[in-house]
Amino acid sequence: MNSARRNTRQDLDQLLTRNPIPSTAQMESRLDNMWERLRSEIENTATEHVSISVSIRPNWVFGKAPWVVAGIVLAAILVSALVWRHGPPFSTAFKTSNADEHSLSKSSSQQGAETLQITVPEAFELASVKLVPPSSDAFKMASIGENMQSIWIGCPGGYAYTTRLDPGRLTIPGATVLSLVMLAYGRDCTLVDGGPAWARSGEYYEIQALLPDGTPRETLGALLKGDAPRLQRMLQTLLADRFRLVLKRELREVPVYALTVASPGKTKLSPEETRPLPASFPAIPGMSVPTVDRGQLMRLPGLLFGHAVSMSDLAKELRLHAGRIVVDKTGRSDVFDVDLKFAPNTAPSTTATPPVSPQSIPPVPGAPFQGASLQDALEEQLGLRLEAARMPLEVLVIESVERPSAN
Amino acid sequence: MLTAVDSQRVRQFETIFKAHAHLMYRTAYGVLGTHHDAEDVVQTIFLKLIRQEAPPDLERNPEAYLYRAAVNASLSTIRNRRHEVLVESWQQFETPAPIDSGDYEPHRRLYEAISQLKPEAAQIVILRYMHNKSDSEIARMLGVSRGAIALKLFRSRMKLRKLLRESLGDER
Numbered sequence: 112m113n114s115a116r117r118n119t120r121q122d123l124d125q126l127l128t129r130n131p132i133p134s135t136a137q138m139e140s141r142l143d144n145m146w147e148r149l150r151s152e153i154e155n156t157a158t159e160h161v162s163i164s165v166s167i168r169p170n171w172v173f174g175k176a177p178w179v180v181a182g183i184v185l186a187a188i189l190v191s192a193l194v195w196r197h198g199p200p201f202s203t204a205f206k207t208s209n210a211d212e213h214s215l216s217k218s219s220s221q222q223g224a225e226t227l228q229i230t231v232p233e234a235f236e237l238a239s240v241k242l243v244p245p246s247s248d249a250f251k252m253a254s255i256g257e258n259m260q261s262i263w264i265g266c267p268g269g270y271a272y273t274t275r276l277d278p279g280r281l282t283i284p285g286a287t288v289l290s291l292v293m294l295a296y297g298r299d300c301t302l303v304d305g306g307p308a309w310a311r312s313g314e315y316y317e318i319q320a321l322l323p324d325g326t327p328r329e330t331l332g333a334l335l336k337g338d339a340p341r342l343q344r345m346l347q348t349l350l351a352d353r354f355r356l357v358l359k360r361e362l363r364e365v366p367v368y369a370l371t372v373a374s375p376g377k378t379k380l381s382p383e384e385t386r387p388l389p390a391s392f393p394a395i396p397g398m399s400v401p402t403v404d405r406g407q408l409m410r411l412p413g414l415l416f417g418h419a420v421s422m423s424d425l426a427k428e429l430r431l432h433a434g435r436i437v438v439d440k441t442g443r444s445d446v447f448d449v450d451l452k453f454a455p456n457t458a459p460s461t462t463a464t465p466p467v468s469p470q471s472i473p474p475v476p477g478a479p480f481q482g483a484s485l486q487d488a489l490e491e492q493l494g495l496r497l498e499a500a501r502m503p504l505e506v507l508v509i510e511s512v513e514r515p516s517a518n
Numbered sequence: 519m520l521t522a523v524d525s526q527r528v529r530q531f532e533t534i535f536k537a538h539a540h541l542m543y544r545t546a547y548g549v550l551g552t553h554h555d556a557e558d559v560v561q562t563i564f565l566k567l568i569r570q571e572a573p574p575d576l577e578r579n580p581e582a583y584l585y586r587a588a589v590n591a592s593l594s595t596i597r598n599r600r601h602e603v604l605v606e607s608w609q610q611f612e613t614p615a616p617i618d619s620g621d622y623e624p625h626r627r628l629y630e631a632i633s634q635l636k637p638e639a640a641q642i643v644i645l646r647y648m649h650n651k652s653d654s655e656i657a658r659m660l661g662v663s664r665g666a667i668a669l670k671l672f673r674s675r676m677k678l679r680k681l682l683r684e685s686l687g688d689e690r
Contacts, residue, residue, distance in 0.1 A: 122682075123678060123679055123682065126624055126625065126628045127628065127643070127647035127648075128647055129625065130548035130549075130648045131547060131548060131551045131625075132544070132548070132648075133544060133547040133556065134545070134552060135541065136546070136555075137553055138540065138543050138547070138556075141553060141556075142535075142540070142543060145557060145560065145561050145564075146535055146536075146539075147533070147563050148561070149531065149535065149561070149565070149568065150528060150531075150532070152565060152568050153524075153527060153528050153531055154524065154528065205577070227533050240650075242634075250631075278561075278565055319618050321600075324569070327562075328558060328561060328562040328565060329558075330554055330557065331560050332554050333554070333558075370528070404553070406551075406552065440537065444623065478673050
């Protein structure tokens with residue numbers, strides 16, 4: 112009994128003193144960028160701030176005392192009215208008091224919810240949607256991004272790569288409607304089907320949107336991960352309002368790859384806070400020795416390098432290289448280092464469910480590593496296996512969409 | 519074009535930010551384990567300050583105010599996470615930094631337990647164990663007596679032990 116207590120105490124002490132410490136370089140660079148964003152926010156809100164602080168303080172009319180007296184008088188009137196309406200306190204049966212309290216609290220919470228909806232609407236405060244002209248740099252960037260995505264993940268449309276999220280403002284310089292749907296609903300491109308050709312590829316829109324005051328802060332990373340519900344709903348509203356987008360949800364059997372363990376014990380984890388990147392990776396500005404932090408995974412064609420990544424994150428990364436959604440079926444919850452070399456695939460597919468198996472993907476001529484296919488490399492280097500499978504997943508079908516109305 | 523008043527406001531915020539953002543960031547990172555979340559916590563706090571009038575507590579003791587805000591926001595993120603179903607895409611991700619043993623799970627469990635403590639108790643626990651502050655340093659920073667710190671730490675440890683046992687029991 113005593114030793115069990117001692118163990119719990121030791122466990123707690125160990126747990127309390129073991130905390131992740133951010134690398135100084137990462138922290139400094141992030142804080143520097145943050146200060147720049149905050150500085151622009153201060154400059155934007157400076158004048159507003161002054162006007163608000165004047166308007167909410169009516170001290171120039173008269174002091175606080177009359178307001179306090181008025182409040183007391185109003186409260187007295189309300190109490191009298193309640194006594195007149197319901198009789199004196201404690202005269203009603205105790206049995207009903209709980210029910211009354213419940214209904215009161217319920218109605219007040221309902222009122223609270225309504226107020227919240229009114230003050231923070233799930234739509235952008237102001238949004239401009241413009242077709243990107245083919246001669247512009249934004250068009251070229253979007254087009255390159257789309258082609259790269261087609262090669263990497265087997266779908267046209269791609270992602271809004273250069274999206275920026277500043278305090279109070281979302282900027283998407285050039286994205287197809289398909290990209291916007293993927294962003295708004297946090298879906299893989301293979302899980303968005305239908306729609307006219309112009310909505311899926313080659314026609315890019317620039318979105319400039321102001322977020323309403325009081326919008327909870329969500330990061331760009333969260334938005335790209337499909338984990339920024341408020342921003343996503345605002346994008347959904349924009350798509351419905353400006354593009355007249357109508358979607359249908361369908362459950363379909365989708366070809367996927369199941370990631371399983373082929374031979375346990377092949378993964379390792381370095382105890383260091385960071386891992387130096389191999390020389391094949393380009394230099395990172397502001398970092399003398401390029402490194403990856405725990406949880407980071409970097410990629411080059413045919414090369415994945417990461418430190419302390421989870422299996423589910425590796426599965427998401429493998430999606431880029433395998434041509435299908437990869438589902439983690441290993442059952443492993445630990446983290447490990449990744450140093451994977453493989454022949455990069457060149458088998459883009461324009462269908463929503465690419466029928467390419469990893470074995471059939473030919474290596475790129477002149478690629479840095481001609482050896483193993485992705486599947487073989489995974490098995491040899493990490494002891495993992497990709498198995499073709501089918502799984503029921505929800506697919507969004509674009510039923511109708513229109514080119515956007517003028518701003 | 520910024521007025522002189524606006525420029526002064528920028529300088530004031532810059533002074534506060536440069537002096538305290540590191541402690542806030544380390545706190546949020548220590549609790550949440552990712553740069554992403556830490557950045558989110560610190561930025562949200564400063565954005566609120568920019569958009570509202572400065573609270574009197576901030577003027578009295580900026581370090582205590584901002585540290586408290588960072589702890590409360592980080593623990594609130596942990597509490598909210600319990601109710602969220604995370605939908606992640608393949609695009610960009612950052613997993614929480616694991617602790618020495620390579621396992622993040624016990625750390626998550628610990629901070630879920632800490633998030634159930636009273637805010638002041640959680641602030642004291644984090645100052646002591648994450649930032650290695652002594653009782654007197656904590657007392658000076660949070661404006662409470664040394665005796666109160668020792669007592670709160672003792673009670674918090676008891677409660678944490680109980681919560682952790684319960685959390686392990688739930689799983690079994």
